[in-house]
Amino acid sequence: MLAFAVSGCAGNQSALDPQGAPAIHVEHLIIGIVAVCTLVWILVMAMLGVALLRGRRRAAQAPAASEKSITMAVGAAVAATVVTIAALTVASYYTTRGIGVPAPAAVTITVKGQQWWWQVFYAASGTDPGFETANEIHIPVGRDVRLELQSQDVIHSFWVPSLAGKQDLVPGRTNILLLRAEKPGVYRGQCAEFCGLQHSHMAVLVVAEAPEAYERWAAGQRQDAMPSSDTEALAGREAFLAKPCAACHTIRGTSASGKTGPDLTHVGGRRTIAAGLLDTTRGSLAAWIADPQTLKPGSNMPTVPMSSVELRAISAYMKSLK
Template sequence: MRAPRIGLLSTGVLVSGCSGSQSALNPYGAPAIHVEHLIVGIVVLSGVIWLLVMVMLALALRRGRRAETEGQTFEGRLTMAVSAAVALTVAIIAGMTIASFYTTRSIGVPQSAAVTITVRAQQWWWQVIYAGSDGTPTFQTANEIHIPVGQDVRLQLESADVVHSFWVPSLAGKQDLVPGRSNDLLLRAEKPGIYRGQCAEFCGLQHSHMAVMVIAEAPSDYARWITSQRADAMMPADPDAASGQAAFLAKPCAACHTIRGTQATGTTGPDLTHIGSRQTIAAGLLETTRGSLAAWIADPQTLKPGNNMPMVPLTSIELQNISAYMDSLK
C-alpha cells in the first residue's frame, strides 16, 4: 500500500490519505483499488488498440499508394482484415464487460460489515445517521463520516429530494442516491486519514458545493469519537456562549435544527449538537471557525445561494453570541 499523501483543501482543512483533491487513481481502500485496476486496464488496452489502428492505417495508406502505381488490388486481404478487426472488437468488448462485472462483484457489500451508517442526501448537504447495535438511530452528524480503519463499513444511501451520487474516489466507486430507494455501498480505508468526496450527479444550483469528508481513524479513536458524539451538548460555561444559547433557542433557529440536551428539536436542517467539532460547515464550503460560523449565520444566501437556510434577523451582539455558542459545541 502506498504511503498517504497530504494536501490542503481550499477551505484550509488538512486532508491526508489523498492528494488533496479526490482521485480514483489514488486509492487507499480495497474497493477503490479494484476500481483503479479496472480503469488502468481499460486505459492501457484502449491505448494499445489506438496504436494498432494507427499502425494499420499507416500500412494501408502506404500500400494503397503502391497499389495505385502498380495496378494491384487488395479486396481479399481487406475483407480478411475487416473481419479480423470485427472479431477482435467483439472479443475486447466482451472482455471489458466481464472485467467490469467481476469488479462490481468484488466490491459488493458483505453482510458481515462491521459498521452500518445511513447517509441521506439533501440539497445540498449530507445527513449522516449512526445507529446502535439494535439498528436504532443514536445520533446524527452532517457532511462528515467517521469510520474505523481496516474494517468494512456499509453505507445505506438514501435521498430526500432529487437524485444524488455519493463518491469518495480514494475509498470506493460511485453510487447513486435515489428518492424512494435505498442503495448500499462498501467503504473501507486501509490508512488513517481524511478523504474528500463529492456529489457526482448534478442535483441543482449548489451541486458543486456538496462535499463530504470521510475521516478514517484507528478503532480506538473511532470508539472514543462515537462515545463523545452520543453525548448531549454540554451547557456553555462562557457568558457569551450562554447568551448565544438563549438567543438561538428564542429565534427560529431552534425550529429547524436539533441540539440534543436543549429544547431545539428541529429536523429540517443539520443536527448541530457537536457542530464545533466538525472540519467544515455548509458541506465543505468553509472551515469551521467562529468567524466562518458568524459569516454563515449572518448571510447564508450570499455564501451558498439557493440553500434552504433563511437569513434570520440578528443584532451584532446576538450574532457574536450565537457564533460563540456554535463554536463551543465540541
C-alpha cells in the same frame, strides 16, 4: 467586519490514490481499460500508416485480390472488437463483485443526500443508541463500513475517490456502497451528479481513524450537547432557542428539535460547515449565520434577523458545541 475562511481542509480526492480495497479494485479496472484503449489506438494508427504506405501498391493489384484482403481485414477488426468488449465487460463484472458489501459490516451508516448537504445517521449498536451528524463521516480503519444511500429530493451521487467508486442516491430507493480505509486519514468526497445550483458546494469528508479513536468519537457523538461555562456562549444558547433557528435544527439536550437542517449537537467539532464550504471557525460560523444566501445562494438556510450582539453570542455557542 466579519472574517471567515474558505475551507482548505486537507483530504485525498483521487481515484489513483486508493486507500481501501474497493478503491483498489476500481483503480485496477481504470488502469486495465486505459491500457487496452491505448493498445487499440496504437494498433489502429499502425494499420492506418500501413494502409497509406501501401496504397499505391494495392491500386495496381487485381480488384478481386484487393477486395479479398479488405474483407479479411474487416473480419479481423470485428473479431478483435468483440473480444476486447467482452474482456472489458468481464473485468467490469468481477470488479463490481469485488466491491460488494459483505453481510457482517462493522458499521452501518445511512447517508441522505439533501440540497445541498449530507445527512448522516449512525445505526444503533447493541445497547448503544444511534446518532445523527452532517457532512462528515467517521469510520474505523481496517473495517468494512456499509453505507445505505438515500435521497430526500433529487438524484445525487456519493463519491469518495480514494475509498470507493461512485454510487447514486435515488429518491424512493436505497443503494448500498462499501467503504473501507486501510490507513488513517481525511478523505474528501463530493456529489458527482449535477443536483442543482449549489452542486459544486456539496462536499463530504470521510475521517478514517484507529478503531479505538473511532469508538471514542462515536461515544462522544451519542452524548447530548454539554452546556458551556462561557458567559457569551450561554447567552448564545438562549438567543438560539429564542430565534427560528430551533425550529429547523436539533441540538440534543435542549428544546431545539427541528428536522429541516443539519443536526448541530456537536457542530463545533466538525472540520467544516455548509458541506465543506467553510472551515469551522467562529468567524465562519458568524458569516454563515449572518448571510447564508450570499455564501451559498439557493440553499434552504434563511437569513434570520438578529443584532450584532446576538450574532457574536450565537457563533460562540455554535463553536462550543463539540
